[in-house]
Amino acid sequence: MATPLTASAFLSALRGEGVDVVEVGSWRTHNREGHGAWGPMHGVMIHHTVTEGTANSVAICRDGYSSLPGPLCHGVIDKAGTVHLVGYGRANHAGLGDDDVLAAVIAERPVPADNEANTDGNSRFYGFECINLGDNVDPWPEVQVEAIARAAAGICRAHGWGAESVIGHHEWQPGKVDPRGPIGKTGGPALTMAKIRARVAELLDQKTPSTPSTPKPYTPPAFPAGLAPGKAKPSARALQRVLKATGFMPKSVQEADAYGPQTQAAVARFHNAHPSYRAAGKSYDPAIGPKGWAYLHRLAYAK
Incomplete structure (x- = not known):
């Protein structure tokens, strides 16, 4: 059981683990306050978005849908390994899940099969949506998988949790399949939560967090033919x-x-x-x- 990290502590935990982070708008105060509890916290949940494109996915996860208002997670992890923070506090990401799974996460032991949806997960888990179509064909770049592990490890380190506090959505809510898909390339080895937890454990075994990476400066590319500023009729x-x-x-x-x-x-x-x-x-x-x-x-x- 743990009190939720402050937004600043959450950000520091990610960056301290070497994660590149983008802060999207007023993410610190964008949440579902008034629609249920936020805390106590017990773990980190990993999802896939079933979408393509960074900006499109970030916008959906921030704003949600008419039937499911945003934020739909706390951070969106793109295929380049950058975490885009879209909300903080209660978010519509975990939904109802299995109380036996929650008990296992709290005890940091292997989770049982999920067969019930009787416990509010939005109040108990930090959530990361990771950009992937979820069709078991769209590959997970290794840099994205590493960012997932580092983001989870940063939060676990801040709370003093072990790797067993990190679970996939499919381990929490019956009928869910995320995250899934091949690593590296279509047809590559499958992404599993066991692999993610193993990497989280390796990171946590280090006495101090990794040094944060420095993002490479961005140089805008040349305009495509017909699209340069001032063209009356761009292609x-x-x-x-x-x-x-x-x-x-x-x-x-x-x-x-x-x-x-x-x-x-x-x-x-x-x-x-x-x-x-x-x-x-x-x-x-x-x-x-x-x-x-x-x-x-x-x-x-x-x-």
Whole structure:
């Protein structure tokens, strides 16, 4: 049993374990306060998002859906191994799970099979959503798996917990399968919670946390042909390519070389997810300027 870490202590625990962290908006106060308890804390839960694209996934996990309001976790771990903090406090991530599993986590012993959904997990677990389609084909980059282990280890170290305090959503709630999929490449070895816990244990065996890594400075790429600032009629095809690469436009869309309705809808999704637009209270603007292009390319190349 443990009192929840403060938001600052939570952030320090992640960075102290060598995790690259991005703070998204007012994450420290974005939560489901008033909809149930927050604490005492007993462990860390790992999920997969069933989505593509960093910005798209972060926006969904921050804002949620009409039927399931956000935040849907505390941190989103992208395929480059960066943790995007989207909320802190009670979050809609764990749902109802098995009280026998909770008892095992508290005792730090192997969890039994989950066959009941009778205990509120949102009040008892920190949650990380990890970007993966969850189709058992989409691979988990090794850098992402390492970030998952380091994020969990940082929280466990801060609380004095062992690796058995880290569980997967599928170990908590009947019917869930996350996280799952191959490591490294399609057809690679399967990601399992046993492997994650083994790495967490290795990290915790170190007397002091790893030195935080220093993110490489970002150099915006050159504008694609036809997209340089000042062009009167930029190529819609190049725009569609980068929107698809960042997850804002379905890859199946085949729209002509024109700024049609599906391209407009994808741009609207981008602007809804873009931090500066959200901060300004804007929801849609048909134009993407130089800063927007740089942001889109940063997302595309960070995948």
